[in-house]
Amino acid sequence: MTSTKPILVLKNVTTIVNAHTPAAKAILKQLNLKIYPGDFITVLGPNGAGKSTFFNSIAGTLPVDSGQVLLQGKDITRLSVEKRAKFISRVFQDPKMGTAPRMTVAENLLLATKRGKARGLKLRGLKAKLATLQAQVSSMNNGLAERMQTATESLSGGQRQALSFLMATIERPDLLLLDEHTAALDPKTSAQLMQQTNERILQEKLTCLMITHHLDDALRYGNRLLVLDAGKIVFDVRDEQKQQLTKQKLLEFFGNIE
Numbered sequence: 001m002t003s004t005k006p007i008l009v010l011k012n013v014t015t016i017v018n019a020h021t022p023a024a025k026a027i028l029k030q031l032n033l034k035i036y037p038g039d040f041i042t043v044l045g046p047n048g049a050g051k052s053t054f055f056n057s058i059a060g061t062l063p064v065d066s067g068q069v070l071l072q073g074k075d076i077t078r079l080s081v082e083k084r085a086k087f088i089s090r091v092f093q094d095p096k097m098g099t100a101p102r103m104t105v106a107e108n109l110l111l112a113t114k115r116g117k118a119r120g121l122k123l124r125g126l127k128a129k130l131a132t133l134q135a136q137v138s139s140m141n142n143g144l145a146e147r148m149q150t151a152t153e154s155l156s157g158g159q160r161q162a163l164s165f166l167m168a169t170i171e172r173p174d175l176l177l178l179d180e181h182t183a184a185l186d187p188k189t190s191a192q193l194m195q196q197t198n199e200r201i202l203q204e205k206l207t208c209l210m211i212t213h214h215l216d217d218a219l220r221y222g223n224r225l226l227v228l229d230a231g232k233i234v235f236d237v238r239d240e241q242k243q244q245l246t247k248q249k250l251l252e253f254f255g256n257i258e
C-alpha cells in the first residue's frame with residue numbers, strides 16, 4: 001500500500017462555517033486522510049459529526065479554511081466545484097438532486113457522458129449513443145430501461161436514484177462520493193441499489209467514499225471503514241481488520257462516542 005500513490009489526500013483540513021462572524025464554528029478539525037486507488041470506504045458517524053461537511057470540503061461546495069486537498073497529487077484546495085466535477089462525482093440522499101426533472105432518462109444520461117466538459121452540451125448524437133446507454137441502464141434491472149424517453153420527474157424514487165448513480169459513474173470519476181444515496185428508499189429498493197452499487201464499484205475498480213447510517217451496509221460493503229466524530233476521524237480500519245469488525249463492536253464504539 002505504501003508504494004501506491006494516494007488518489008486523494010487531506011492535509012490538516014479545517015472547515016469553519018459562518019467564518020468571521022460570532023457564529024463561526026469549526027466543523028472539520030485538522031483532518032488528515034489518504035485515500036488509495038480502489039478504496040471503497042464506508043463512512044459512519046453520529047448526526048452532526050461533520051460527514052456532509054467532509055464531502056462538501058472534498059467536492060468544493062464549502063471552502064476549507066486551512067489545510068490542503070490534493071487529488072492525484074494536484075492541489076485542488078481552491079478549485080471550483082464545477083472544475084472538480086470533472087474528477088469527482090457525487091450522489092445525494094434526495095432523489096430530486098441528481099437529475100434534470102424535465103429531461104428524459106436518455107437525455108440525462110447523455111449529459112452525464114459530458115460531465116465536466118464545458119463545451120458541446122448539445123444533445124446531438126443522442127441516437128448513436130442510445131444503444132450504449134440502454135445497455136448500462138438495463139444492468140440496473142429496475143424498469144428504467146423501458147423508460148428511456150420518460151421525463152425523470154415521473155420516475156419512482158428508486159429509479160431516479162439508480163439513474164443518478166449511473167450518471168455519476170458513466171464517465172469514470174477519480175473519486176465517487178455517495179452521500180446516503182439509498183437512505184430515502186424503501187428497504188427492498190435500497191438493498192437492490194446497494195448491491196448494484198457494490199457490483200459497479202468492484203467491476204470498474206472505482207475509488208469511493210460512502211456515507212451511511214446502516215451499520216450492516218458499512219460492514220458488508222467496502223474494504224475500509226471510517227468513523228467521523230466531532231469533525232475528526234476517530235476510527236479507520238481496512239482489509240482484515242475491517243472484516244473482523246462486528247456490529248456489536250461498532251455499537252459499543254458508538255456507545256462510547258455518543
Ligand SMILES: Nc1ncnc2c1ncn2[C@@H]1O[C@H](COP(=O)(O)OP(=O)(O)OP(=O)(O)O)[C@@H](O)[C@H]1O
Binds near residue numbers: 018047048050051053
Ligand atoms: N453551512 C452551514 N452553516 C452552519 N452550520 C452548518 C453548515 N453546514 C453544517 N453545519 C453544522 O455543522 C455540523 C455538522 O453538519 P454535517 O451536516 O456535516 O453533519 P453530518 O455528520 O453529515 O450529519 P447528519 O448525519 O445529520 O447528516 C452540524 O452541527 C451542522 O448544523
